[in-house]
Amino acid sequence: MSSNASSSAPVDALPAEIAAGWWAPFETYLAQERRYSRYTLRNYRQALEDFVRWRLGEGRSDAALENVQPREVRDFVIEAQRRFDRRTLHNHVSGLRSLYKFWVRRGRVVANPFVGVPLPRLEKRLPKFLTEEQMRKLLLGPQRLLENETVDSFTAWRDRLAMELIYGGGLRVSELAGLNYGQIDFDGGVARVLGKGRKERLCPLGTVALAVLKKFRSEFAQDTGAEAPVVVTAKHERITPRAVQLLLKRYLALAELPLDLTPHKLRHSYATHLLNAGADLRLVQELLGHASLSTTQIYTHVSVARLKEIYAKAHPRA
Structure with a gap:
């Protein structure tokens, strides 16, 4: 965060009256009703x-x-615009627009001054994703470390479970951390996930992810009650999103993949691989829990880009 907004003495935090009167109720709403992450x-x-x-x-x-x-x-x-790149500026304005929208609904503000504000055009960036072969290498990582006796059995299977659920079920990392055994239909192979905006959706887990989950439950879980967390630490406490990010970096390094790939990129890979295999766009939208189809459509651009790449390499007239 830049602190050189002006030549005046910088303000390091919100004034008390704004923190209590404007921010605190909005923060409670975002955290409890919208279920936004701490990062957001x-x-x-x-x-x-x-x-x-x-x-x-x-x-x-x-x-x-x-x-x-x-x-x-x-x-x-x-x-x-002199202090932030375009994407950061868009994100800041989005946050402020949401704040004012909250207070307009509660009658404190008559109109939202951030609606319709002109913003610099964003450069189009395709989401990063792993190929199917790269995903295979990544998911083999815990087994490799277990065989080398670098990690214990609990850690290896817990780490594989975390990655299999994100890739096999398309879960957000916050959804993974919040997942309880009571949300899983083991017979149907489906997880009932509470996502952004407290919207519930059904996520098929796939045979591999489900098999790993069943093994972890039977051999390593101490508590499998309805409210018990699925993915846990060595102390059998609920894992945090940050811990998932850190464990992923270990296996990215092992698979010689870029370390800046995040758990969310596994979700990108999930969506891209589904569309590459012919899945319907609206089905993928439903599986990802996107409110708008336009959010999901970026993955079609990824698929087209991949097709063009293959064509360029393979066709004699390319």
Whole structure:
């Protein structure tokens, strides 16, 4: 987060009245009702801190957030382009737009000043994903370490379970960490997942992921009650998203894959491989839990890009 928004003395955190009156209720709503991740909450707070810091630097009252006008927002966006890349700026404005939308609904603000604000065009970036062969190498990692006696059996099977559920079921890392045994239909091979916005969806797990899950449950789980977490630490406590990110890096290094790939990239791979195999776009939208089909359509671009790549390498007239 940049701290050079102005030449004035920087404000390192939100003023107390804004933190309590504007941010705290919004944060509770995002965390408890929308089920947003701590990462998103942190980014939204940083966006508000930056906006408040900018307003102070411009000599505006920090207590008058109710009176922010679209012209002021446009000035903020113009200035912020010197400090942030385009994607970060889009994310900040999205967070601030959500904040004002929250307070418009509760009658504190008459209109949302962040609606319709002109933003610089984003460069189109295709999501990173692993090929099927790369995924195979990645998923073999825990077994390789177990055979080399680098990790114990619990760790190897727990790590494989985490990766198999993300790739086999298309789960978000937060959904994986929150998954309980009561959400799984072992006979049907389906998990009932509570995703963003508290929206529930059914995720087929696949025969491999289900087999790994059954083995882990029978040989390593201490508690398989309805409220018991599926993926746990060595102390049999619920695993955190951060711990999943760290364990993945271990196997990326082992498979000689880029270390900047995140658990979410396994979800990208899940979607891409489904579409490459002919799955219907709307089905994939449902499986991923996307509210909008346009969010899912980016994976069709990935598939087309892959087809063009294959064509370019294989066709004599390419």
